Amino acid sequence: MPTFFPLWVVITHFLNLFFLLLLARSGLEVLSAFPKLYWHDDCPPGREWARFSKKMYGADSRRMWSSLDEEESWSPLIALPGRKNLGLGRHWHFLTVQFWILTGIVYVVLVFVTGYWHYLIPTHWSIVPDSIRAVGTYLHFQIPAKIPGQPFEPAQKLAYFLVIFVLAPFQIATGAAMSPSVLARFPRYGKLFGGKQGARSLHFLGLCAFGVFTVVHVFMVIVHGVPDEFTKIVLADPGGNRTFALALGLAGLFAVLLFHVIISWFSLRYRRRTQRLLGWVVDPFEKAISRAFRSRQRWRRSDISPYHRVNGYPPTDDDYERMAATGFADYRLAVGGLVTRPVTLSLTQLRDLGTQRQIVKHNCIQGWTAVAEWGGVPLSALMDHVGVAPEARHVVFYAMDDKGLTEGEGRYGYFYGTIPLHLAGNPQTILALDMNGAPLPVAHGAPVRLRIETQLGFKMVKWITAIEFVVDTADIGMGMGGWREDQQFYANAAGI
Incomplete structure (x- = not known):
C-alpha cells in the first residue's frame, strides 16, 4: 500500500485551498452583478428562488429600470475585488479556474499512478451504512475507528470521494454550462442542467457544498487533534515535530490571507494594470472559445x-x-x-x-x-x-x-x-x-x-x-x- 501522507498530497492540498478561496471570492463578485438565482432561463422578475439583495423590480413597473440597477456593491472582505467590479472579478475567476483544474488533473493522475486511490475510492456499497454509523459515533462525542489498513474512517473516505470525484467535476460541468459559446454550439448540453439558470443555481449550491465541507473538515481536524493532524498534512510525516508543523501550517494560512489582502488592494487601486496582467493569461482562452464555436441555436x-x-x-x-x-x-x-x-x-x-x-x-x-x-x-x-x-x-x-x-x-x-x-x-x-x-x-x-x-x-x-x-x-x-x-x-x- 502507498504512504498514507505523501508529499504530493501535502502540496496539492495546499494549492486546492489556495485556489478554492480565490474561486469563491471572485465567484461572489460575479454573483453580486445579478444577486438572484432562478431555475428557468426566462428569469421573470420576482420569481427567483434566492435573492441576495433588498432591491425589488417588477415586470410591470411604472418606472423604467435596467438590469444594471439590480447590481450590488459587495465588500472586498468577501468579494474579489468587490465594489461593483464584475470585469475584474471574472478575470480572477477564469484565471484561477485554469490552475485549479490543472492541480486537480495532477492530483488525480498521481492518485491512480501511486495506488493512493485505494484510500479514496470505495469498492463496496457497505461504505454507506458504515459512514452513517461513523457519523452516529461522532454525534455521541466519540471518534470512530479507522478502516483497517487505511488512514480514514468510513465517513471521511466517502466524503473525500464525493468531493474529489463528484463535486469538483460537477462544478466544472456547471461552470461550462454558463458559457454563451458552449450553450450556443451545444444547446442540448445546457438542458442537462435545466438551462443556464439551472446551471448557475447548481453552481452556487456546489460552492455552498464546498463551504460546508471546509467547515466540517476543519472541525474534524480540531476533533482529531490539531498538532497531530497538522504534522501529517503539513510535514507529510506523522512522526514529525508537532511544534514546527503547527507553526509552518499557521504561517501558510497567514500567507494565504496576506495574499488576498494584497490582491484585493492592488485590484481596486490599479484596475487597468490588473485587467492587463490577468488578461494576459485569460484572454487567449476566451478568444479560442469564441473562435472555435458557432451558434447552432x-x-x-x-x-x-x-x-x-x-x-x-x-x-x-x-x-x-x-x-x-x-x-x-x-x-x-x-x-x-x-x-x-x-x-x-x-x-x-x-x-x-x-x-x-x-x-x-x-x-x-x-x-x-x-x-x-x-x-x-x-x-x-x-x-x-x-x-x-x-x-x-x-x-x-x-x-x-x-x-x-x-x-x-x-x-x-x-x-x-x-x-x-x-x-x-x-x-x-x-x-x-x-x-x-x-x-x-x-x-x-x-x-x-x-x-x-x-x-x-x-x-x-x-x-x-x-x-x-x-x-x-x-x-x-x-x-x-x-x-x-x-x-x-x-x-x-x-x-x-
Missing part, C-alpha cells in the same frame, strides 16, 4: 420569454427622440473604414440586403438570460455589399448613447464595441431590426442593434449609428476594444 416560438430584461438606458438627446417619434424614417447607418464602397443606408435600404430570423437565447454578462426572436440583416451580407478590404481585422460599432448621461457612476463617453472579423461572418451574427415579430423596441436598441449569439450581451451594441472596418482597435477609445472594456475593465473576448 434553434429555439421554438413557445420558448420565447414573456419578459426580456434590458441592460442600460437608451439615448436621451433630442435628435434620437425625434427619430424615434417618426419611426426612424430619417435614420441613416454610416458604413466605412477599410471598405471598397462606403455607404450610408436607410432602414429600408438595409432591409433590402436580405433578412433572416432566429430564435436564440440572450446571455447577459451579469448572469440573466432570456429567449427572443430577432430579425435582421446578416452582417456578412452588409460586408459583401460594401466590399471589406483584405487587411481589415476588426469591426467597430458606434452607438448613439452617451453613457455619461445614461449611466454615470464616474464613467463617460459614447458607447462603442468591437469584434474580430471572424465573428462578423458567423451565420447568426446579424444587425437586428425586429424583435418578436415587431420593429425593434427603443429599450432593446432601436433602430439597429448587433446580435452575436456566441457572445455575452455587452458585445451586442445597441442604438448603432455607424460601423467601421479597421486593422486594429488600439487607437479607438482607450484602446481596450470597447466601452465596457475601457470603463469597466471587461475582457474583450466574451465567449465565457
Whole structure:
C-alpha cells in the first residue's frame, strides 16, 4: 500500500485551498452583478428562488429600470475585488479556474499512478451504512475507528470521494454550462442542467457544498487533534515535530490571507494594470472559445420569454427622440473604414440586403438570460455589399448613447464595441431590426442593434449609428476594444 501522507498530497492540498478561496471570492463578485438565482432561463422578475439583495423590480413597473440597477456593491472582505467590479472579478475567476483544474488533473493522475486511490475510492456499497454509523459515533462525542489498513474512517473516505470525484467535476460541468459559446454550439448540453439558470443555481449550491465541507473538515481536524493532524498534512510525516508543523501550517494560512489582502488592494487601486496582467493569461482562452464555436441555436416560438430584461438606458438627446417619434424614417447607418464602397443606408435600404430570423437565447454578462426572436440583416451580407478590404481585422460599432448621461457612476463617453472579423461572418451574427415579430423596441436598441449569439450581451451594441472596418482597435477609445472594456475593465473576448 502507498504512504498514507505523501508529499504530493501535502502540496496539492495546499494549492486546492489556495485556489478554492480565490474561486469563491471572485465567484461572489460575479454573483453580486445579478444577486438572484432562478431555475428557468426566462428569469421573470420576482420569481427567483434566492435573492441576495433588498432591491425589488417588477415586470410591470411604472418606472423604467435596467438590469444594471439590480447590481450590488459587495465588500472586498468577501468579494474579489468587490465594489461593483464584475470585469475584474471574472478575470480572477477564469484565471484561477485554469490552475485549479490543472492541480486537480495532477492530483488525480498521481492518485491512480501511486495506488493512493485505494484510500479514496470505495469498492463496496457497505461504505454507506458504515459512514452513517461513523457519523452516529461522532454525534455521541466519540471518534470512530479507522478502516483497517487505511488512514480514514468510513465517513471521511466517502466524503473525500464525493468531493474529489463528484463535486469538483460537477462544478466544472456547471461552470461550462454558463458559457454563451458552449450553450450556443451545444444547446442540448445546457438542458442537462435545466438551462443556464439551472446551471448557475447548481453552481452556487456546489460552492455552498464546498463551504460546508471546509467547515466540517476543519472541525474534524480540531476533533482529531490539531498538532497531530497538522504534522501529517503539513510535514507529510506523522512522526514529525508537532511544534514546527503547527507553526509552518499557521504561517501558510497567514500567507494565504496576506495574499488576498494584497490582491484585493492592488485590484481596486490599479484596475487597468490588473485587467492587463490577468488578461494576459485569460484572454487567449476566451478568444479560442469564441473562435472555435458557432451558434447552432434553434429555439421554438413557445420558448420565447414573456419578459426580456434590458441592460442600460437608451439615448436621451433630442435628435434620437425625434427619430424615434417618426419611426426612424430619417435614420441613416454610416458604413466605412477599410471598405471598397462606403455607404450610408436607410432602414429600408438595409432591409433590402436580405433578412433572416432566429430564435436564440440572450446571455447577459451579469448572469440573466432570456429567449427572443430577432430579425435582421446578416452582417456578412452588409460586408459583401460594401466590399471589406483584405487587411481589415476588426469591426467597430458606434452607438448613439452617451453613457455619461445614461449611466454615470464616474464613467463617460459614447458607447462603442468591437469584434474580430471572424465573428462578423458567423451565420447568426446579424444587425437586428425586429424583435418578436415587431420593429425593434427603443429599450432593446432601436433602430439597429448587433446580435452575436456566441457572445455575452455587452458585445451586442445597441442604438448603432455607424460601423467601421479597421486593422486594429488600439487607437479607438482607450484602446481596450470597447466601452465596457475601457470603463469597466471587461475582457474583450466574451465567449465565457
